Amino acid sequence: xxxxxxxxxxxxxxxxxxxxxxxxxxxxxxxxxxxxxxxxxxxxxxxxxxxxxxxxxxxxxxxxxxxxxxxxxxxxxxxxxxxxxxxxxxxxxxxxxxxxxxxxxxxxxxxxxxxxxxxxxxxxxxxxxxxxxxxxxxxxxxxxxxxxxxxxxxxxxxxxxxxxxxxxxxxxxxxxxxxxxxxxxxxxxxxxxxxxxxxxxxxxxxxxxxxxxxxxxxxxxxxxxxxxxxxxxxxxxxxxxxxxxxxxxxxxxxxxxxxxxxxxxxxxxxxxxxxxxxxxxxxxxxxxxxxxxxxxxxxxxxxxxxxxxxxxxxxxxxxxxxxxxxxxxxxxxxxxxxxxxxxxxxxxxxxxxxxxxxxxxxxxxxxxxxxxxxxxxxxxxxxxxxxxxxxxxxxxxxxxxxxxxxxxxxxxxxxxxxxxxxxxxxxxxxxxxxxxxxxxxxxxxxxxxxxxxxxxxxxxxxxxxxxxxxxxxxxxxxxxx
Ligand SMILES: [Cu+2]
Numbered sequence: 001x002x003x004x005x006x007x008x009x010x011x012x013x014x015x016x017x018x019x020x021x022x023x024x025x026x027x028x029x030x031x032x033x034x035x036x037x038x039x040x041x042x043x044x045x046x047x048x049x050x051x052x053x054x055x056x057x058x059x060x061x062x063x064x065x066x067x068x069x070x071x072x073x074x075x076x077x078x079x080x081x082x083x084x085x086x087x088x089x090x091x092x093x094x095x096x097x098x099x100x101x102x103x104x105x106x107x108x109x110x111x112x113x114x115x116x117x118x119x120x121x122x123x124x125x126x127x128x129x130x131x132x133x134x135x136x137x138x139x140x141x142x143x144x145x146x147x148x149x150x151x152x153x154x155x156x157x158x159x160x161x162x163x164x165x166x167x168x169x170x171x172x173x174x175x176x177x178x179x180x181x182x183x184x185x186x187x188x189x190x191x192x193x194x195x196x197x198x199x200x201x202x203x204x205x206x207x208x209x210x211x212x213x214x215x216x217x218x219x220x221x222x223x224x225x226x227x228x229x230x231x232x233x234x235x236x237x238x239x240x241x242x243x244x245x246x247x248x249x250x251x252x253x254x255x256x257x258x259x260x261x262x263x264x265x266x267x268x269x270x271x272x273x274x275x276x277x278x279x280x281x282x283x284x285x286x287x288x289x290x291x292x293x294x295x296x297x298x299x300x301x302x303x304x305x306x307x308x309x310x311x312x313x314x315x316x317x318x319x320x321x322x323x324x325x326x327x328x329x330x331x332x333x334x335x336x337x338x339x340x341x342x343x344x345x346x347x348x349x350x351x352x353x354x355x356x357x358x359x360x361x362x363x364x365x366x367x368x369x370x371x372x373x374x375x376x377x378x379x380x381x382x383x384x385x386x387x388x389x390x391x392x393x394x395x396x397x398x399x400x401x402x403x404x405x406x407x408x409x410x411x412x413x414x415x416x417x418x419x420x421x422x423x424x425x426x427x428x429x430x431x432x433x434x435x436x437x438x439x440x441x442x443x444x445x446x447x448x449x450x451x452x453x454x455x456x457x458x459x460x461x462x463x464x465x466x467x468x469x470x471x472x473x474x475x476x477x478x479x480x481x
Pocket of ligand 1: 200204224234
């Protein structure tokens with residue numbers, strides 16, 4: 001569990017106006033006792049029974065099946081509606097997760113909902129601890145979950161067993177790609193479109209997956225909330241919204257793309273009630289720990305050109321990005337710069353890691369060449385408020401080398417793959433606006449190409465997977481350009 005050391009060094013809990021609010025932790029930041037308490041609580045929630053047609057009672061008393069059924073019943077209103085991203089997407093799920101957390105706390109008051117930072121596992125989600133501990137993949141052609149801790153769980157919405165047919169070799173969005181989409185979201189509507197249709201959809205698509213018998217996993221369907229990994233995935237989505245709100249409070253904290261005072265059925269809250277997560281009334285007073293996604297700098301007031309309107313906001317990026325901004329944007333590169341004696345820490349984390357490897361990484365991180373390479377038009381990912389009529393055809397930047405490894409290569413520690421595109425079937429089933437999804441995928445490819453072509457760029461996922469790879473003797477030193 002040495003990986004925890006790096007994580008805890010980087011953990012800086014954001015300061016909340018309300019105090020003391022619960023802080024949701026990334027699954028791997030929990031102690032094994034806390035992980036067990038969470039798994040016990042969801043198992044007990046799964047045993048609970050209630051009247052799933054009656055939403056008027058306190059949702060903290062709902063059964064697990066009730067949550068799955070309500071999510072499916074309101075799915076069209078709260079996800080995609082064809083060409084429109086339903087505005088309540090982030091807000092409705094914020095309430096939904098809050099009630100889920102309350103329901104778990106009615107079983108075990110010590111439980112705080114954990115989240116899954118899937119950016120850390122973007123290159124090989126099926127090898128993730130989180131995925132494994134939440135049941136791993138389904139068995140056989142139908143993908144029924146017969147492994148602990150989900151053995152015997154059923155699908156309240158689809159009927160039959162709970163299913164996963166997660167796609168081997170498929171990839172999710174790495175941190176740099178998610179942050180570039182956040183940086184390119186000048187308002188709530190843009191963030192909703194880019195996160196919902198891109199990184200959020202990818203997790204449902206890849207983890208649910210298509211089964212050998214022609215069926216699909218629950219996460220792939222309207223029954224997604226019947227898979228307990230849904231809640232840790234959506235807590236990450238909620239964290240992304242919170243990070244973005246927090247990056248520019250004067251512009252983003254209260255930004256919403258519909259009537260902020262309409263009640264979000266079946267709950268009694270409005271969007272306004274949950275926009276201000278720092279409210280001191282205690283109801284939605286909570287925060288998130290730092291995790292892999294925080295290793296990439298989120299621009300302050302991204303996509304909102306102009307002078308800062310509040311002392312807490314830093315200036316929006318100018319049209320000609322100064323080298324410093326680029327350097328900041330790719331702060332992952334400087335991850336270890338932030339830590340005194342980073343070479344010693346690397347050695348402590350990765351005992352098998354040779355001095356020369358450490359020096360190589362260190363050298364790349366500090367080299368002027370790597371910074372020079374980073375000078376590019378990073379604002380090209382900014383200010384996407386609408387989907388263009390024609391999605392540009394993806395082309396590798398002529399100055400770039402193709403570096404992305406093939407989908408099945410799990411040994412490449414440095415180069416990121418393009419995220420796996422959404423399946424046509426998933427797009428149809430979930431009523432996703434295909435053009436919007438393809439546009440987001442296009443943007444993500446550009447961001448990944450940039451990262452792959454920065455000399456010395458070391459993604460967080462590489463650092464976190466380093467120990468496992470090194471033990472297997474799979475580590476290959478990075479080739480210089
Ligand atoms: Cu979802």
